[in-house]
Amino acid sequence: MTQMKLGVVAVLVLGAVGAATACSSTVRNNVFEDDAGTDGSAVDNNGEGGPVLIDPDSSTTGNCPEGSETRITGKVYDPAGKNPLYNIQVFVPSGDLPEIKTGLPAPKPDGFCAGQTCDSQVLNPLAAALTNTKGEFVLKGPRLFPGKDVPLVMQIGKWRRKIVIPEVKGCQENKLDAKDTRLPKNGREGDMPHIALTTGCDALECLLYGIGIDPTEFEAGNSNTGKHVHMFYGSGGSTPKTVNGSNLPPAQDLWDNVARMSAFDVTMLACECDEYAPGGTGTPNKPVGLPTMRNYANSGGKVFGTHYHYSWMKYNTAWSSGILDFGGSGTSASTLPINTSFPKGQALADWLVEVGASSVPGQLTLDTGLTRESHRGAVPGSPAQEWIGKGTTARYVSFNTPVGLPVADQCGRFVFSDIHSTSTAATNFPSSCSALNKAQLPLEFMFFDLNSCVQDETKPPEPPK
Numbered sequence: 001m002t003q004m005k006l007g008v009v010a011v012l013v014l015g016a017v018g019a020a021t022a023c024s025s026t027v028r029n030n031v032f033e034d035d036a037g038t039d040g041s042a043v044d045n046n047g048e049g050g051p052v053l054i055d056p057d058s059s060t061t062g063n064c065p066e067g068s069e070t071r072i073t074g075k076v077y078d079p080a081g082k083n084p085l086y087n088i089q090v091f092v093p094s095g096d097l098p099e100i101k102t103g104l105p106a107p108k109p110d111g112f113c114a115g116q117t118c119d120s121q122v123l124n125p126l127a128a129a130l131t132n133t134k135g136e137f138v139l140k141g142p143r144l145f146p147g148k149d150v151p152l153v154m155q156i157g158k159w160r161r162k163i164v165i166p167e168v169k170g171c172q173e174n175k176l177d178a179k180d181t182r183l184p185k186n187g188r189e190g191d192m193p194h195i196a197l198t199t200g201c202d203a204l205e206c207l208l209y210g211i212g213i214d215p216t217e218f219e220a221g222n223s224n225t226g227k228h229v230h231m232f233y234g235s236g237g238s239t240p241k242t243v244n245g246s247n248l249p250p251a252q253d254l255w256d257n258v259a260r261m262s263a264f265d266v267t268m269l270a271c272e273c274d275e276y277a278p279g280g281t282g283t284p285n286k287p288v289g290l291p292t293m294r295n296y297a298n299s300g301g302k303v304f305g306t307h308y309h310y311s312w313m314k315y316n317t318a319w320s321s322g323i324l325d326f327g328g329s330g331t332s333a334s335t336l337p338i339n340t341s342f343p344k345g346q347a348l349a350d351w352l353v354e355v356g357a358s359s360v361p362g363q364l365t366l367d368t369g370l371t372r373e374s375h376r377g378a379v380p381g382s383p384a385q386e387w388i389g390k391g392t393t394a395r396y397v398s399f400n401t402p403v404g405l406p407v408a409d410q411c412g413r414f415v416f417s418d419i420h421s422t423s424t425a426a427t428n429f430p431s432s433c434s435a436l437n438k439a440q441l442p443l444e445f446m447f448f449d450l451n452s453c454v455q456d457e458t459k460p461p462e463p464p465k
Helices: 017-021 204-210 289-298 307-314 343-354 440-450
Strands: 011-013 052-054 071-075 089-092 127-130 136-139 147-156 159-168 173-175 195-198 218-220 229-232 266-269 302-306 335-337 363-365 385-388 396-401 412-417
Touching (some): 089 136, 127 136, 204 218, 204 440, 289 307, 289 412, 302 440
Parallel strands (some): 071 173, 195 266, 266 302
Antiparallel strands (some): 011 052, 071 136, 089 147, 396 412
C-alpha cells in the first residue's frame, strides 16, 4: 500500500489490514503491543498495511458548523499514571516517527554541542499542542480530520509513547481515556532515555521508581543496553549495593570516562553525604571526573544532582565562579517561595498546587530536615535560573550548557537541588521505596523538565510545528 506525499493537507483513515479493529473502543499501542487483525497478524501503522493518507477534499472529511470543530482532548500522566505532566508535546504525526538514538551525538571538534537543542525533533505534525499545568491538551486545526486508526504521540525529549485512536469522529470532541495517555513505564511501551544513576545518602532511585518506571528497567552498570536505568554505587550512606541481584559498579566507573558517560542521555547524582572532591573533606573521588562531567554537559548531557553534588560546580574551574555563590552558607527556611517571574516558574507553582504539594500558590513548605544551605544563591548576572527559593534560600537552580554560549547553541542542562528527596537512603531497592513525598514532587517536575528542549527560560515553551 503506497502512502501519498504529505505536501498536501491529509486525513488519516483505516488501511486494509487494520479494518478489523476499527470498531474497537480501546486505544492501543500499535508499535509496541501485538494487536492482531482478522488474520491474526499484528497491525503496524508505521509501515505497509497502515493508514493511508487521502485528499481532505474528499467527501469523508465534511465541514463542521462554527464552534464544532474536530478535536482530540485528554490529559497526559507520568508513567505511574498518577501525576499529570506539564509541557508534554502531543501530536498527530504526518508520517513515520524518526528513530530516537541512544546517548549523546558526537560533539564538534571544540567539544561543544553538535547543534541540537532538542533530543528528538518533531517534524511537520498534522496537529500539535503542549500540555498545560493540569496535563491537559487539545488537538485541533485545519489538518486534523476525522478518520480511523489515527496515531497520536506523547513526547518530551526521549520519552515517547505512540498510541492509536480507533476512530476520530468529526465535528466533535474526541476525549481520550486517562489510562491511555501516560508516558511509557518500560521499553515495550515506547521510547525512554537511558539514565545513569549514582546512589548515596539520598534515595534518588526511589524518585524514578515513584514516577512509575518499571523495576525491571533498573540494572547494575551498563551491561544491558535493553534496560533504561543504569545504577552505580556512590560513596556515603547505607545505599543499596545491588539491583535485581547484581552488584553495582562504583560511581567512578561512570564519571571517570567521558565516552562511557556519553552513552547516557541523563545522569542523576544522589547526595553522597560529603563533597569527596579536591579541597573538600573525605577521600576525593571526583578529581578525574570534573572535566568529564563538564564535557558531558557541554555535549548535550542532562545532569540532575542533589546537595553535595554542588562540588561539580564549586571545583570545576569553568563553573566555579560564575554560577552559584559558594562564599558562605545559605539561610535555613522551611517555607520557600516559588520564582514565578519566568513562565516555567509560574508553571511549577501552579503544578505544585495541582498535585497537592503546595496549599498556597507560589509557596512550598518542606521539612527542614530535608533542606540544605550549601550556597548563597546565583551569582549576580549568572546564567543560573533560581526556581525554588531566592538568593540565600535558593534550593532549586538550573543552568544551560555550554555556559556562555547563546541559547541557540546550547544543548545540555544541569539541575541542582539543595533538598534531599528522602530523609534516609534506600537500603533495599525497590522494597525501601514508597509513594512520592512532598519533597519529591518538585523533583518530578524538574526531572521531566530536564528532558525537555533546551530553551531561553524567559520565554514560554512552544508546541512543535
